[in-house]
Amino acid sequence: MAALSSSSSSSSFPPPPSPISHLVFFVRISGLGVSFLVVSWALNFKSSFLPQSTSQEGLIYAVLHPLLMVLGFIIISGEAILVHRWLPGSRNLKKSVHLSLQGVALASGVFGMWTKFHRNDGVLANFYSLHSWMGLICISLFGAQWLMGFMSFWHRGEVRSTRMNVLPWHIFLGLYTYGLAVATAETGLLEKLTFLQTTRNVSRRSLESMVVNGLGLGLALLGGIVILAAVSPMYDTLQRKLMYSSDRTKNLKS
Numbered sequence: 001m002a003a004l005s006s007s008s009s010s011s012s013f014p015p016p017p018s019p020i021s022h023l024v025f026f027v028r029i030s031g032l033g034v035s036f037l038v039v040s041w042a043l044n045f046k047s048s049f050l051p052q053s054t055s056q057e058g059l060i061y062a063v064l065h066p067l068l069m070v071l072g073f074i075i076i077s078g079e080a081i082l083v084h085r086w087l088p089g090s091r092n093l094k095k096s097v098h099l100s101l102q103g104v105a106l107a108s109g110v111f112g113m114w115t116k117f118h119r120n121d122g123v124l125a126n127f128y129s130l131h132s133w134m135g136l137i138c139i140s141l142f143g144a145q146w147l148m149g150f151m152s153f154w155h156r157g158e159v160r161s162t163r164m165n166v167l168p169w170h171i172f173l174g175l176y177t178y179g180l181a182v183a184t185a186e187t188g189l190l191e192k193l194t195f196l197q198t199t200r201n202v203s204r205r206s207l208e209s210m211v212v213n214g215l216g217l218g219l220a221l222l223g224g225i226v227i228l229a230a231v232s233p234m235y236d237t238l239q240r241k242l243m244y245s246s247d248r249t250k251n252l253k254s
Contacts, residue, residue, distance in 0.1 A: 023229035024086045030222040031075050037215040038070045045208050048196055061115040066188075068115070069135075072108025074181050074219065076101055077142075078226040081178060085229060102146050109139050109181075131187040138184050141177045145170070175227055182223035189216045 042049075042063045049062035080101035084094050113135060116126050126132055152166040193212045196202040202209060 021086070023225060023232065024082060027078065027082065027222065027225050027229060030218060030225060031078065034215065034218040034222055035071055035075065037211055037218055038066055041208070041211050041215060042067055045211075048192075048200065048202070048208065065112055065115045068108045068112030069188075070185060070215075070219070073105050073112060074178075074185060074222070076108065077105035077178055077181065078222065080105060081174060081226060081230050099146075099150060102142075102149070106139075106142055106146050109142060113139055129187075129191055131184060131191050134180065134184040134187060138177060138180045141173065141180070145173050145177055148173075171230075175230060179223060179227065182219050185219055186216055189219075 046059060046063060050059050080098050083098040083101065087094050087097055116132075127136065148166070149170055152170065189212055193202075193209060197204060197209070
């Protein structure tokens with residue numbers, strides 16, 4: 001009887017916070033830091049985005065590019081990757097939110113890339129650097145990944161065995177594309193900062209250089225924590241322990 005009362009009283013306490021919740025917390029903190037840096041760069045150093053043109057429309061499109069690619073594409077897709085880790089509810093709800101967030105990220109990425117093509121230079125004239133080609137590959141893979149996820153997981157006509165076979169490839173391509181997006185953003189920041197320092201005489205120790213370098217470090221940190229939280233086995237291990245202890249308590253009571 002003492003053992004039963006001890007087990008029942010211990011089960012009344014709330015379970016300890018999951019280690020994965022700590023990772024999600026750090027993802028949110030690093031995401032806020034990256035958002036602050038990219039918005040500060042876009043709003044406080046507008047002249048750096050238009051070295052040749054001074055039109056207001058061109059300035060808007062030039063500023064929208066880093067905002068959409070960082071805030072809309074990278075940060076929202078990172079949240080979509082971790083939906084199954086932090087969102088309570090049924091699997092169908094998690095899949096719906098995951099698919100919707102990834103759709104928003106894809107739309108932001110497509111529109112962010114389009115902002116570089118609206119001028120009279122044409123589409124091909126903008127593909128001259130490693131950053132541009134990596135961006136095209138990243139958006140293409142992301143679109144194919146979203147379509148594959150929709151057809152394999154959301155469409156109920158697929159049999160379970162097909163979904164189970166596609167799942168490992170879906171996870172791998174999703175994390176690879178996310179890592180490629182972060183790497184593409186890093187090459188864009190390096191390309192932009194190198195251009196500013198060589199042609200606009202921006203000092204290497206200026207405030208803008210510090211903001212851009214800080215943004216690059218923040219993106220590297222954010223990408224690492226998102227991938228770690230996505231592949232971490234701690235969440236599943238903790239869930240199994242809680243389920244086992246709960247079942248054991250029920251058996252003791254009965």
